[in-house]
Amino acid sequence: MPEEHRIILKHADEPDYTRDIDCYLKHGGYEILQKAFKMKPDEIHQEVMDSGLRGRGGAGFPTGLKWKFLDRKSGKPIYLVCNADESEPGTFKDKQIMYKDPHQLIEGMIISAFSIQAKQAFIYIRGEFFEGARILEEAIEEARAKKFLGENILNSGFSCDIVVHRGAGAYICGEETGLIESLEGKRPYPRIKPPYFPAVLGLYQSPTIVNNVETLCNVKHIVEMTGKEFSKIGSPGNTGTRIWCVSGHVQKPGYYEFPCGGLTMGEMINEVCGGLMPGRKLKAIIPGGSSAKVLRADERFKGKLKDGSEFDWGIWDIPLDFDGPAAAGSMSGSGGIIIMDDSTDIVQALSNITAFYAHESCGQCTPCREGVQWMRKISKRMCGGDAREEDADLLLSIANQIEGRTICAFGEAAAWPVQSFVDKFKDEFKAYAETSPVSSESGDKQLV
Amino acid sequence: MRPLKDMELSQETIAKIDARVEKYPTKRSAALPLLHLVQEEKGYIPDEAIEWIAKRLELNPINIYEIITFYPMLKRKPMGRKHVRVCRTLSCALRGGYQVCKSLQEQLGCKLDETSANGEFSIEFVECLASCGTAPVIMVNENHHENMDEEKTIALCRELKKNTT
Numbered sequence: 001m002p003e004e005h006r007i008i009l010k011h012a013d014e015p016d017y018t019r020d021i022d023c024y025l026k027h028g029g030y031e032i033l034q035k036a037f038k039m040k041p042d043e044i045h046q047e048v049m050d051s052g053l054r055g056r057g058g059a060g061f062p063t064g065l066k067w068k069f070l071d072r073k074s075g076k077p078i079y080l081v082c083n084a085d086e087s088e089p090g091t092f093k094d095k096q097i098m099y100k101d102p103h104q105l106i107e108g109m110i111i112s113a114f115s116i117q118a119k120q121a122f123i124y125i126r127g128e129f130f131e132g133a134r135i136l137e138e139a140i141e142e143a144r145a146k147k148f149l150g151e152n153i154l155n156s157g158f159s160c161d162i163v164v165h166r167g168a169g170a171y172i173c174g175e176e177t178g179l180i181e182s183l184e185g186k187r188p189y190p191r192i193k194p195p196y197f198p199a200v201l202g203l204y205q206s207p208t209i210v211n212n213v214e215t216l217c218n219v220k221h222i223v224e225m226t227g228k229e230f231s232k233i234g235s236p237g238n239t240g241t242r243i244w245c246v247s248g249h250v251q252k253p254g255y256y257e258f259p260c261g262g263l264t265m266g267e268m269i270n271e272v273c274g275g276l277m278p279g280r281k282l283k284a285i286i287p288g289g290s291s292a293k294v295l296r297a298d299e300r301f302k303g304k305l306k307d308g309s310e311f312d313w314g315i316w317d318i319p320l321d322f323d324g325p326a327a328a329g330s331m332s333g334s335g336g337i338i339i340m341d342d343s344t345d346i347v348q349a350l351s352n353i354t355a356f357y358a359h360e361s362c363g364q365c366t367p368c369r370e371g372v373q374w375m376r377k378i379s380k381r382m383c384g385g386d387a388r389e390e391d392a393d394l395l396l397s398i399a400n401q402i403e404g405r406t407i408c409a410f411g412e413a414a415a416w417p418v419q420s421f422v423d424k425f426k427d428e429f430k431a432y433a434e435t436s437p438v439s440s441e442s443g444d445k446q447l448v
Numbered sequence: 449m450r451p452l453k454d455m456e457l458s459q460e461t462i463a464k465i466d467a468r469v470e471k472y473p474t475k476r477s478a479a480l481p482l483l484h485l486v487q488e489e490k491g492y493i494p495d496e497a498i499e500w501i502a503k504r505l506e507l508n509p510i511n512i513y514e515i516i517t518f519y520p521m522l523k524r525k526p527m528g529r530k531h532v533r534v535c536r537t538l539s540c541a542l543r544g545g546y547q548v549c550k551s552l553q554e555q556l557g558c559k560l561d562e563t564s565a566n567g568e569f570s571i572e573f574v575e576c577l578a579s580c581g582t583a584p585v586i587m588v589n590e591n592h593h594e595n596m597d598e599e600k601t602i603a604l605c606r607e608l609k610k611n612t613t
């Protein structure tokens with residue numbers, strides 16, 4: 001069985017590891033911060049470039065490159081924002097870090113803030129993490145008392161503070177420009193890019209870096225081991241570890257940290273997660289949070305990889321890194337892998353997903369606002385026993401009219417599940433119109 | 449418009465509000481945190497809070513009102529003393545979230561999206577709570593309850609009903 005390789009979650013689940021600063025210091029905490037202060041901000045940036053680190057929030061954008069886009073000439077203050085909104089369905093990794101090892105995030109943030117020269121940093125945490133926000137506030141107080149935060153940190157001449165800002169139950173606050181609007185005290189309406197690239201015109205119209213919790217923790221480990229060493233974990237273009245979150249129909253759902261590409265989907269599900277439920281067969285997998293396109297159990301995935309080599313995979317062969325699920329026509333997204341076995345009513349599953357996007361659209365763009373409501377209504381009507389012959393095509397046509405026509409990537413996030421579910425399970429969507437099954441009572445779970 | 453009562457807040461909340469406003473480069477950024485603080489004390493956002501917060505942050509009431517109407521966690525009327533949030537999203541549903549929700553309604557004598565007549569319970573569906581690995585998940589006030597099933601739901605409800613005020 002593939003062995004976990006824990007860097008970020010190294011201590012989190014050790015029985016005697018606690019989240020207070022004394023325990024963190026005993027485990028070498030804030031030593032890397034002292035190392036960082038002996039370097040120049042640009043040297044740290046170079047290490048992050050060398051590491052090949054890609055963002056863990058969803059898009060997998062190279063972190064060093066994002067930092068490079070920062071407008072340093074504007075003369076305005078620079079801000080660092082940690083995206084701790086964690087709301088992509090199927091994702092629960094950032095919670096583990098913040099609840100069990102908050103100082104790791106804070107150390108990663110101070111090092112990152114020093115590198116980009118941000119004196120003010122924010123953690124935007126989803127509102128339902130009541131306890132998480134308290135834990136972070138306490139950890140920040142502890143760090144301030146020990147002079148790791150505040151004025152002239154450890155006599156380095158660098159000053160920085162972190163403010164914890166709670167959201168209030170809206171998924172769109174995870175989208176970085178929506179997050180910024182929310183942090184400014186407005187409705188979280190995403191901004192249009194260009195011109196509002198956060199690195200140029202972000203928080204308070206100032207240059208801003210938004211990074212995910214796991215991404216910022218990685219910065220600490222990069223400074224610790226050097227970017228070059230970090231880049232040896234995983235493979236080129238897919239460096240470091242990733243915390244995968246597995247949920248749904250497996251025996252041992254949970255979060256598991258592995259080097260990128262260190263295992264295949266089959267190894268993850270059948271070995272690490274203890275396989276499917278007894279007597280069940282795989283039906284489908286969503287590999288990167290509910291916004292990712294669904295993969296059908298019996299699909300073949302063929303094509304060419306970035307390095308030119310050809311691949312021909314079954315679903316179990318997909319390597320778990322950034323590029324594997326993308327090569328299979330989906331994405332690794334937020335790292336949330338949702339498993340559905342043959343007890344799943346696929347139309348109900350899609351209906352559950354469309355209800356999510358209908359609830360969460362911010363309503364700014366007409367195709368998104370109207371489209372998600374229609375996709376919810378149609379899929380719900382189908383589940384209610386009133387499916388029509390034309391529904392599958394109607395759903396597809398609506399999704400196709402959202403994609404590419406919106407301000408933010410929520411439009412795609414809402415369209416992709418519909419496109420892929422209907423396309424890959426057309427037979428089941430069509431069959432619904434003929435038999436109109438009402439939610440089955442055969443022990444299968446009701447999903448809508 | 450009917451005249452509004454003055455906003456009465458505890459000294460403790462006022463102190464927290466003053467400290468919060470200080471933390472941000474602009475006053476407006478404190479809007480959502482102030483709404484959270486008011487809701488923590490009052491249980492919901494009363495009419496007078498909208499004007500009060502707007503004044504405190506040198507904004508117009510509409511700037512506050514439009515935030516309240518956007519965010520699901522901000523409430524315009526009191527919720528039950530035990531506010532139960534049930535995750536509705538896919539990973540929880542795949543492991544029985546809807547059944548848990550049904551059972552909760554039966555046990556607590558409170559319908560989904562309603563507050564029980566005695567003001568004790570409210571039940572609402574919420575979207576993914578970032579605890580999908582321990583699905584199905586619910587929250588009671590600020591605490592998560594994970595790996596829920598029929599048995600655990602019955603035990604929890606018994607406990608919640610025992611502590612009725």
Ligand SMILES: Cc1cc2nc3c(=O)[nH]c(=O)nc-3n(C[C@H](O)[C@H](O)[C@H](O)COP(=O)(O)O)c2cc1C
Nearest residue numbers: 055056057083085086087174175176211212215409
């Ligand atoms: C609709 C939507 C929701 C998002 N939700 C989150 C989220 O909950 N957490 C997160 O870190 N990134 C989320 N993102 C991605 C962010 O916009 C942004 O790319 C990310 O925080 C950048 O961090 P990274 O470079 O470290 O990955 C979301 C994006 C979209 C379009």
Ligand code: SF4
Nearest residue numbers: 362364365368406408
């Ligand atoms: S795509 Fe949807 S969520 Fe994004 S800005 Fe437009 S309406 Fe809002």
Ligand code: FES
Nearest residue numbers: 535540577579580
């Ligand atoms: S789907 Fe329920 S916690 Fe994520």
